[in-house]
Amino acid sequence: MMAAQSNGIPGILGECGGQAMCATCHVYVGENFIDSLPACSEEETVMLEETASVRKFNSRLSCQIHASDELDGLVLRVPSEQLW
Ligand code: FES
Numbered sequence: 115m116m117a118a119q120s121n122g123i124p125g126i127l128g129e130c131g132g133q134a135m136c137a138t139c140h141v142y143v144g145e146n147f148i149d150s151l152p153a154c155s156e157e158e159t160v161m162l163e164e165t166a167s168v169r170k171f172n173s174r175l176s177c178q179i180h181a182s183d184e185l186d187g188l189v190l191r192v193p194s195e196q197l198w
Pocket residue numbers: 115127128129130131132133134135136137138139140161175176177178
């Protein structure tokens with residue numbers, strides 16, 4: 115979420131500042147990286163029920179994804195409903 119905001123990626127509001135309390139940082143994770151991410155916390159799971167766009171099997175809150183060498187090449191897609 116912070117990397118997206120710092121680089122002007124549209125559609126990632128991050129209204130709660132990364133506290134998993136707003137779902138305005140919802141993204142779809144590239145399928146080849148789904149298993150590389152840690153499981154959703156209970157808070158993230160609850161917030162993914164409140165997204166403005168359709169929740170999919172690869173939905174995550176981008177603020178809960180922490181960059182690491184293991185995620186080099188990760189592709190995240192912003193739901194079109196978040197692109198105003
Ligand atoms: S920034 Fe609010 S849930 Fe991610």
